[in-house]
Amino acid sequence: MGQGGEPRRVRAHDGELGAAVARAQEGDEAAFAVAYRLVQPALLGYLRGLVGDDAEDVASDAWLEIARDLGRFKGDGAGFRGWTATIARHRALDHLRRQKVRPRSSALEQDVLELPGPHSTHDQALESISTEAALELVGGLPRDQAEAVLLRVIVGLDAPSAARVLGKRPGAVRTAAYRGLKRLAKQLGVQGVTDDGPRTLGESK
Numbered sequence: 001m002g003q004g005g006e007p008r009r010v011r012a013h014d015g016e017l018g019a020a021v022a023r024a025q026e027g028d029e030a031a032f033a034v035a036y037r038l039v040q041p042a043l044l045g046y047l048r049g050l051v052g053d054d055a056e057d058v059a060s061d062a063w064l065e066i067a068r069d070l071g072r073f074k075g076d077g078a079g080f081r082g083w084t085a086t087i088a089r090h091r092a093l094d095h096l097r098r099q100k101v102r103p104r105s106s107a108l109e110q111d112v113l114e115l116p117g118p119h120s121t122h123d124q125a126l127e128s129i130s131t132e133a134a135l136e137l138v139g140g141l142p143r144d145q146a147e148a149v150l151l152r153v154i155v156g157l158d159a160p161s162a163a164r165v166l167g168k169r170p171g172a173v174r175t176a177a178y179r180g181l182k183r184l185a186k187q188l189g190v191q192g193v194t195d196d197g198p199r200t201l202g203e204s205k
Contacts, residue, residue: 013038014077021080025070032070036063039081043088045154049138049146050092051099058095062088082161085151089165137184144172145180152177 017038023031040059047055047062065087073083138146144166151162151173159177163170 014081017077017080018075019077021070021073021077025073032067035080039084042081042155043084046085046150047088047092049150049154050089051095054095054099058091059088061095062091065091078157078161081155082157082165085155085157086165089147137187138180140187141180141183144176145183148173148176149180149184 017035020031020034020038024035040063043062044055044059047058051058062084066084069087073080075083138149141149147166148162151157151165152159155162157165159170159174162177163173166173
């Protein structure tokens with residue numbers, strides 16, 4: 001829990017994830033379990049932001065599809081996170097169409113909504129908002145901003161990868177994430193983060 005959904009923390013495991021996926025594609029079940037362990041917490045957080053308490057069920061459906069189609073996947077660890085997020089999103093949207101409800105976030109404890117002091121850029125806000133805080137507040141954002149923040153903060157995708165998941169241009173996702181983070185930062189009382197443009201979100205090389 002806690003800071004587990006932050007982009008840098010998630011991306012730090014991409015090498016291990018990519019190696020596990022490659023072994024899993026060769027039939028190594030233990031390697032698939034490693035890939036699942038590395039991806040599932042962030043994927044579940046993303047789904048909680050979309051479907052609330054039904055996230056576990058939707059995640060199970062998504063992992064069945066991921067396992068079935070694993071042989072078709074081509075890419076590295078970061079690519080795998082984007083691919084699994086795309087599948088999870090499709091399953092979530094199917095679920096929402098069946099339920100005929102709008103995406104919502106689950107009700108989480110208020111005591112996790114603290115940021116460790118003031119920050120000067122949205123990049124720092126992005127790194128500092130915990131998974132729980134993002135899920136608690138993201139339900140109040142417009143849909144495009146909510147999904148952009150979920151993919152950036154919780155799944156840890158960069159803007160181009162998030163754009164592929166959402167079927168949008170990277171610039172549109174950067175702008176939506178920027179606006180969403182600006183609103184979250186304002187709600188969380190973070191000072192000095194309202195004057196920077198979307199460029200401060202940056203991209204990992």
